[in-house]
Amino acid sequence: MKIVLVDDERHVREAVRLLVDWESLGIDEIYEAADGEEAAALIERERPGIVITDMMMPVRGGLDLLAWLQAHRPEIQKIVISGHDDFHLVRGTMQHGGQDYLLKPIDPEQLSGALRRAADRWREQDHSRKRELARSMEINQLRPVMRDRIFSDLLGGSDPYGNAHHALQELPGAPLASACRVVILSADSAAAEVANRYARNRDLLYFTLINIADDVLLPGGHGLACRNLREDGEVLLFCWAPPGAARTASPPLAELLAKINDGCELTLRSRFDFGIGPVQSFPDGTALSYQAARAALRERDVLAGRTHYYSYDPAVMRVSAPAPRLEAYEESLRLAALSGSDKPIRDAVGRWMADVRRLPRISAEQLQRWQAELAEMLRRWLQSDSGRSGERQDAQATADAHDAAIDTSGLATLDERGRLDLDRLESELIAILKAWSHGRAAAHQPSQSAIPAVVRYIEQHYNRELTLQDIASHFYLSREYISRRFKQETGENLIDFLCRIRIDKAKLLLESPHFKIAQVAEMVGYADEKYFSKVFKKWTGVSPNQYRKG
Numbered sequence: 001m002k003i004v005l006v007d008d009e010r011h012v013r014e015a016v017r018l019l020v021d022w023e024s025l026g027i028d029e030i031y032e033a034a035d036g037e038e039a040a041a042l043i044e045r046e047r048p049g050i051v052i053t054d055m056m057m058p059v060r061g062g063l064d065l066l067a068w069l070q071a072h073r074p075e076i077q078k079i080v081i082s083g084h085d086d087f088h089l090v091r092g093t094m095q096h097g098g099q100d101y102l103l104k105p106i107d108p109e110q111l112s113g114a115l116r117r118a119a120d121r122w123r124e125q126d127h128s129r130k131r132e133l134a135r136s137m138e139i140n141q142l143r144p145v146m147r148d149r150i151f152s153d154l155l156g157g158s159d160p161y162g163n164a165h166h167a168l169q170e171l172p173g174a175p176l177a178s179a180c181r182v183v184i185l186s187a188d189s190a191a192a193e194v195a196n197r198y199a200r201n202r203d204l205l206y207f208t209l210i211n212i213a214d215d216v217l218l219p220g221g222h223g224l225a226c227r228n229l230r231e232d233g234e235v236l237l238f239c240w241a242p243p244g245a246a247r248t249a250s251p252p253l254a255e256l257l258a259k260i261n262d263g264c265e266l267t268l269r270s271r272f273d274f275g276i277g278p279v280q281s282f283p284d285g286t287a288l289s290y291q292a293a294r295a296a297l298r299e300r301d302v303l304a305g306r307t308h309y310y311s312y313d314p315a316v317m318r319v320s321a322p323a324p325r326l327e328a329y330e331e332s333l334r335l336a337a338l339s340g341s342d343k344p345i346r347d348a349v350g351r352w353m354a355d356v357r358r359l360p361r362i363s364a365e366q367l368q369r370w371q372a373e374l375a376e377m378l379r380r381w382l383q384s385d386s387g388r389s390g391e392r393q394d395a396q397a398t399a400d401a402h403d404a405a406i407d408t409s410g411l412a413t414l415d416e417r418g419r420l421d422l423d424r425l426e427s428e429l430i431a432i433l434k435a436w437s438h439g440r441a442a443a444h445q446p447s448q449s450a451i452p453a454v455v456r457y458i459e460q461h462y463n464r465e466l467t468l469q470d471i472a473s474h475f476y477l478s479r480e481y482i483s484r485r486f487k488q489e490t491g492e493n494l495i496d497f498l499c500r501i502r503i504d505k506a507k508l509l510l511e512s513p514h515f516k517i518a519q520v521a522e523m524v525g526y527a528d529e530k531y532f533s534k535v536f537k538k539w540t541g542v543s544p545n546q547y548r549k550g
Contacts, residue, residue, distance in 0.1 A: 079114050223256075302367055
């Protein structure tokens with residue numbers, strides 16, 4: 001604890017220092033000031049728990065100092081030592097929060113007793129302040145979670161207890177909303193680099209997006225942002241609107257969304273897609289607005305490329321041509337895949353693609369539907385093939401073939417502009433069918449394995465930002481298959497193997513004094529120097545600097 005002694009007479013300050021057993025009181029820092037002005041500056045800097053002051057001093061007297069303390073630092077315990085037995089001074093001391101008024105000459109026992117009482121009061125109040133601060137921090141941490149839950153529940157169509165309006169009252173400047181439109185910020189529309197960076201920490205991505213949106217919406221009372229706890233990948237924007245507003249995105253809303261996307265570009269180096277619902281009554285109509293916003297994202301035309309802002313238009317759906325289902329071509333695709341030959345597979349895929357190329361538009365939902373159709377088809381083929389063959393296949397090999405067959409994520413890949421490249425769609429489907437065919441063959445010949453090729457790939461590309469999904473996509477195999485078979489065949493987890501390769505390379509580079517630690521980190525595939533140092537120490541027991549010195 002700290003204490004400040006304020007008296008214009010130096011010998012008084014020295015006497016106080018000598019008369020008290022400071023250690024027994026838990027006071028370990030003692031500061032001195034010759035007047036109230038000097039004391040105020042010292043108190044601002046050191047933040048003591050107790051101040052002992054004289055009353056009659058030049059520049060700024062004791063009463064002025066006590067009044068200043070009461071206004072700016074009321075938590076500080078105040079003791080007065082004065083040579084004046086004056087009722088006016090005593091009353092002023094009590095009015096300004098002084099706890100004791102002692103007369104000179106100083107009685108050591110009275111001073112020690114007053115200090116002990118002051119120290120006990122300060123500790124008790126400090127404990128209460130810390131407890132209240134901890135409680136406030138806990139409430140502040142829970143408040144966003146509560147807001148996420150309350151506004152996510154609105155999507156179910158009701159708010160029987162009025163929780164939404166109660167939550168709004170806690171927001172500064174928020175209107176008593178009677179109407180709003182729901183806008184969905186799609187976290188899944190992030191650029192590939194951002195998606196990879198936050199793949200293991202999606203909560204941080206949601207937190208960042210919500211803060212960016214709130215910085216735009218909250219100050220002007222335009223709305224609020226929260227996470228959709230009912231649907232992964234969505235940040236909800238509740239944008240307040242007058243009941244009679246137009247059902248399409250008005251210029252003010254367009255400006256707000258553009259500012260949010262500008263903030264995303266500045267902070268995350270990525271822009272995002274928004275689905276915009278119509279104005280509905282709040283809170284009863286929010287579910288309808290939300291469903292329209294979701295439909296706007298699902299029905300966006302992936303042939304046209306990305307515009308980032310989508311409003312649902314039922315008229316577009318009424319004139320859209322029906323999309324050719326993959327299942328209608330299932331038999332020809334299956335026979336081609338069973339052949340294992342390049343030309344039959346290309347011809348079968350080409351017949352389906354000929355119909356796809358005639359479509360005037362393709363929605364994001366249709367693309368996902370084709371992906372799901374393909375996964376289900378491949379699953380059926382594997383079951384049918386295993387059932388008809390009559391062979392007793394190795395259970396592990398069958399599981400491997402199954403895992404390898406159902407990874408169809410590449411089929412729904414869009415380019416950096418959010419556009420579907422039909423040539424790429426065709427080549428992805430061909431590659432997936434070939435991978436299924438090879439996986440089926442591997443089920444009959446368990447000795448064939450892709451893992452040696454995976455090992456070589458990692459050894460050649462360790463210096464890239466490499467993830468399990470990247471490796472699985474490169475070989476058209478599922479993450480589960482790669483992960484399980486890699487551990488079985490090498491005795492080591494794939495991620496551990498990648499880390500070991502990187503750390504071994506880093507050791508060699510650290511032996512050269514010409515490379516900085518940050519350069520070494522980047523050369524072995526770590527963009528973050530601090531994260532590299534953490535991983536290096538975990539594997540070697542020493543930091544990169546310590547290793548280099550050794």
